[in-house]
Structures are given as C-alpha cells and as structure tokens.
Amino acid sequence: MKNEQKRRIISVVVCAAMLTAFAGQLGVTAYAYDKSPQVTSAASADKSYTIKKKTVDMYFLDPSTKDKQNIYFVNGTDIPYMDLEEFIEFVKAINSVNPKYKLNFKAKGDKVTLTRETKYQCIIDFSKDTMYFQDYNAFQKVVESASLVDDVAMQEADENGKRIFLKRVSSGTTERYGSDITMDLGSYGIDLVRNGDKYYAPLQTLCDTLLGSFSPYMFYFNGKSIFITAADSSELIDAEYKLTPLGKKFYNGKTKGSISKELAEYNYNELCFALDMYYGLKENHNISTFDDLMTDTGLKDLMLSGKSEYIDTAMYILSTRYLDDGHTKYGNPGYATDYTFREKVIKGLGEGATRDRMISLMGKITDTRAKYYPDGVPGYEEVGDTAFITFDSFITFDEGVDYYKTPPTADSTDTIGLISYSVQQILRKDSPIKNVVLDLSCNGGGEVNAAAYTIGAFLGSARLSLEDRNTGALVTTEYRVDTNLDHKFTSKDYLAGKGLNLYCLDSSFSFSCGNLVPCMFKQSSDVSLIGETTGGGACSVMWLSTAAGGTIRISSPSTSSFLKNGALYDVDRGADPDYYLSNLDNYYDREKLVEYIHGLM
Numbered sequence: 001m002k003n004e005q006k007r008r009i010i011s012v013v014v015c016a017a018m019l020t021a022f023a024g025q026l027g028v029t030a031y032a033y034d035k036s037p038q039v040t041s042a043a044s045a046d047k048s049y050t051i052k053k054k055t056v057d058m059y060f061l062d063p064s065t066k067d068k069q070n071i072y073f074v075n076g077t078d079i080p081y082m083d084l085e086e087f088i089e090f091v092k093a094i095n096s097v098n099p100k101y102k103l104n105f106k107a108k109g110d111k112v113t114l115t116r117e118t119k120y121q122c123i124i125d126f127s128k129d130t131m132y133f134q135d136y137n138a139f140q141k142v143v144e145s146a147s148l149v150d151d152v153a154m155q156e157a158d159e160n161g162k163r164i165f166l167k168r169v170s171s172g173t174t175e176r177y178g179s180d181i182t183m184d185l186g187s188y189g190i191d192l193v194r195n196g197d198k199y200y201a202p203l204q205t206l207c208d209t210l211l212g213s214f215s216p217y218m219f220y221f222n223g224k225s226i227f228i229t230a231a232d233s234s235e236l237i238d239a240e241y242k243l244t245p246l247g248k249k250f251y252n253g254k255t256k257g258s259i260s261k262e263l264a265e266y267n268y269n270e271l272c273f274a275l276d277m278y279y280g281l282k283e284n285h286n287i288s289t290f291d292d293l294m295t296d297t298g299l300k301d302l303m304l305s306g307k308s309e310y311i312d313t314a315m316y317i318l319s320t321r322y323l324d325d326g327h328t329k330y331g332n333p334g335y336a337t338d339y340t341f342r343e344k345v346i347k348g349l350g351e352g353a354t355r356d357r358m359i360s361l362m363g364k365i366t367d368t369r370a371k372y373y374p375d376g377v378p379g380y381e382e383v384g385d386t387a388f389i390t391f392d393s394f395i396t397f398d399e400g401v402d403y404y405k406t407p408p409t410a411d412s413t414d415t416i417g418l419i420s421y422s423v424q425q426i427l428r429k430d431s432p433i434k435n436v437v438l439d440l441s442c443n444g445g446g447e448v449n450a451a452a453y454t455i456g457a458f459l460g461s462a463r464l465s466l467e468d469r470n471t472g473a474l475v476t477t478e479y480r481v482d483t484n485l486d487h488k489f490t491s492k493d494y495l496a497g498k499g500l501n502l503y504c505l506d507s508s509f510s511f512s513c514g515n516l517v518p519c520m521f522k523q524s525s526d527v528s529l530i531g532e533t534t535g536g537g538a539c540s541v542m543w544l545s546t547a548a549g550g551t552i553r554i555s556s557p558s559t560s561s562f563l564k565n566g567a568l569y570d571v572d573r574g575a576d577p578d579y580y581l582s583n584l585d586n587y588y589d590r591e592k593l594v595e596y597i598h599g600l601m
Helices: 004-024 086-096 134-141 202-211 245-250 261-278 290-296 299-304 308-323 341-349 353-372 415-426 448-459 513-522 589-600
Strands: 051-060 062-074 082-083 103-108 111-116 123-126 131-134 166-174 180-182 193-195 197-203 216-223 226-230 380-381 386-390 435-439 462-468 474-481 501-506 528-529 539-547 551-564 567-572
Touching: 062 245, 082 086, 082 202, 086 103, 086 197, 111 551, 197 202, 202 216, 202 261, 202 539, 216 539, 226 245, 261 290, 261 299, 261 539, 261 551, 290 299, 290 308, 299 308, 299 415, 308 341, 308 551, 341 501, 380 589, 386 415, 386 589, 415 448, 435 448, 435 589, 448 462, 448 474, 448 513, 462 513, 462 567, 501 513, 501 589, 513 528, 513 551
Parallel strands: 051 226, 386 435, 435 501, 501 528
Antiparallel strands: 051 062, 062 082, 082 197, 103 111, 111 123, 123 131, 131 180, 166 474, 193 197, 216 226, 380 386, 462 474, 462 551, 539 551, 551 567
C-alpha cells in the first residue's frame, strides 16, 4: 500500500473518531463528514486574473476607531487580497516605534523590491510566488538600537538622552548574521498576483511575512470588515470569555457555520506555511512539515472540511495534543464559529497536558503559600538577616509610573519598581541583610525586559544569548542596569560582590522568564539555586492569526540560550538546584528557610 493511500485511510479513521469524541463532550454540531479526497490548491499556472475591488470598514482596537480600507478578490474567490503598495503605506503608518522607519517600494516586471532605510531588502517574485530576504532578521528589525535578534524592547534613553534602567554594552555584545531566506509560497498553494502594474497578495500572507516579527498587532477579515487587535486578540474575547464591543462586530460576519472551500484551502495552506516558518520547536517534536503532521493525525481533513467548528476543533487539538508545550495554546475561534466555542473547549477539555499540569502545580503552590501568607506574600520582606524578593510574573512597568520622578516603594507591583526598591533597601547604610533570596517558585514568566533587569541587579550585568532557529542568527547582548535611579550604571546598582549570600528559590513551575533567570544564575558563581529543577520554556511566544479569523499562540524561533565555552545551549531543559527542597511548606515557612540557609554557610 502506498504511503499516501495509507495516510488517507488513517486520516479518515482518526478524523471520524475525533469528531465523535469532541462532539459528545462539547456539544459540537454533528455535521456529516465527507470522506471524499480533498487536496490543497496549487499556485495558479494560469496568470490571467479578474480583480474585484471592495472598500470595507476597518476597526483599530476599538469600534469607535473606524476607517475605510480597500481589499481585493481574485477570480471570484472570497480570499481577501491587498494591493502591496497600499499595504506598505499602511505598515509605515502603524510603525510608531522607530520614526526613522522607511520601506521603499520599487516594481519591475514580475518583481517587487522592498528596501528598508537600513538598505536591507525583500524581493517578491510574482511569477514564482516567492519572497526572498537577504537577511530576514535585519529586514524585520524595528528599533535601530536593538540587537539583530532581540526580545528586549525597551527605551534606553529619555527625551534628554539620559540613560534609563537598561543599557546595552557594546563591548559585551556579539552578532552572527543568519542565512538568507526564500519563502516559497507557491509550494503552499499561495498565489501572489500581478495584474498589469498592480501587485496583490493575500492579507493573511502579508501579515505572516512582512509583519511576522515586526508588529504588535493582528489583522483579521470576517467576510465583512477588517479588524486590527493586539497580538492576543483580547479586544475580541476577554479573559472571562465575554465578547467585547469589538468582538460583537467581529463575530457577526455573513457566514455562520462554514466557510468556502477556497477559503478553507487557503486557510490551511497559510497556517502550514506560518507554522513551518515560525514554530520554534519543530525539531524537538520531530515535525518535518506541518502538512505531514496534520495529514498523519487526521487534522488536515478537519481543516479542509469548510465546517468552522471542525476547523477550530483541529486548531485546538493541534495546540493541546500534538504541540502541547508550555507556551503554545489555543486562542480564539474563527469568525464563522460561535464565540462560545473557546469557553466550552477550554473548560471542558483543558489547555493540554503540559499547561494543565502547570496550572495544577500553580494551584498547589499558591494554596501552600496562602497558609503562611493569607493576606498575600509581600514583594519585599526581611526575616532577620535575610531579604526575600517575591513576584509571580515579570512585568516591566505598571501603567503610568515614572520612577525617576516618583521613586518606587515597597508597594510597587511591577518588576522594575520592586527590584529597584529591594536593591536600595538591601544596600542601605547599616543594612542587617546578609542573605538575599529571589523567590521565583510561582513565577510563570513574562517580559524579557524585566528578566534582564533582574539578572543585572543581581550579577552586575545580564548577558542574554538568543538564536533564531529559522535563520541561524546568533546574538549575545550584554545589559547593565540602573537600580538606584541616578542615570549611572555602577557597582552601586547590583548585589554581587558585596559580601552577600545570593539565592534563587525555584520550583518545577518556574517557567519561561521564570526559568531563564535561574539558568543565567546557574552559569554564574554568585547565585545559588534552591528548590527544584525549573520548568523550561526556551522560546519566546508568538501569536498567529489565521485566514479563518482564529488565533493560536506558539513557541517562536527566538530561543534563549546560555553561553558556555563559546557555544550556545538553550535553556529548555531547565536549571537544576544546587540545594534540593521537595516540600513546598519549606519554601514559605520563611523562618525555617532562613535557618536552612544559615546551615548552608
């Protein structure tokens, strides 16, 4: 039996079984499953096009912020395209981070060349349906001062040019440029369209290529209007699973229950392309291509069925069963699916074995901690000669704070404020503190800016190493911090070398940035780890939208690593403790823990 025939039989059986199981548990409407062969479309060999223009409403984050935008439909399909020149102007308009940002458009025959102000280019070949980047990382880099691969996105100087909080140290920063990349969109059945002197590309493809790692926004089309949201699309469905005012407009498209065959095929092809391009753990999960994965698991047939609940069921299963890493999770359903699908599927079946385990562990930790701190654990606490710094997520700043004008206090809840206040307290005149414990035992991650600041406050500098697994680019960037808020970066701003005993308290829940910081400490001789092996999570997160209007969060190609003997090793396996503690009560009975620490000296 040929492999493709075998896959087809497996696909039908697996698909039917999944639909039966999920329909029973979620109340999904039991559509009749079509077992006839379905294949993805190839890029059109016939380059004759009929283009239909339509002007639609475009909403930016809120229903009250409405504009008009042209979209285009090719050869009678309902797949939304955009004029490339119009899209480029739109990209420049939304880029408020770098005032020097430019993107020059130049067309010649079947080729369009996009050139950044930095001279890096993207060459789009409309005859071959390809996009060539001579250096994808350099082309996508927005902030001029940022490193080639950089998860730290934080202003370094104020309006007067004074350094603030974090400073990149050029002498400690190295960059190794990655390989050039050709995105072969045609091999995914994605057609780029030239019609005379006009150039068109599908809206979703433009978002996943030219905005892939550039923009904090997501673009959606619901068959009626364009919607622009933040990356997590929380402007559509909030954390309580309720529709927002913008969400009420989004989940009110023309089509309910199904999408066209053409759109379903494009949605599938585009998702495979985006995941092949951006999922950072393909090798770890033994994924050759996502088309292979979804064919072998029956998900391809669900995706191509055109039934919106089947498509979202496939997205959920992909996220929670076959990827199931701590960062990846199912987002929102597509516009043709009832919005309550998200609440049903998560409350009914969970977020996947890995995330469910993490959520359960977090519950055990917070319950144990509450026995000792029923009113909540303080961010900064002194127990005898030992200072404890505790926070559960890395948050750069609370909204509206300016610590150079109003210094942080013990009540500061963001990481920058809490770390700054804590270091100043620990290093104050006549301080009784001999031991410092950074408690990350219930820390599930957060913003890399805040993690870099924390590492620098303990060690004197933070050397963060990142690899782009897609391009091969390797970067190590050194940061120094200002914790005493004097706009200077001196030995007064960090704890190492002051005769203090420094510790980091970790659990197996410590994940993402809650894992990165202990891994960086592990490589130093200044901070000892107490607790359990941390939970891993090397890749930064990335949100993807789909042509059907859904979202999925994935582990991106940007991978945190530590530098040892000149080579990079990712931090996904976690950091082992120097001193093992298995009983959670021993984490939060602070007086008992202080006694234990005294015994380590």
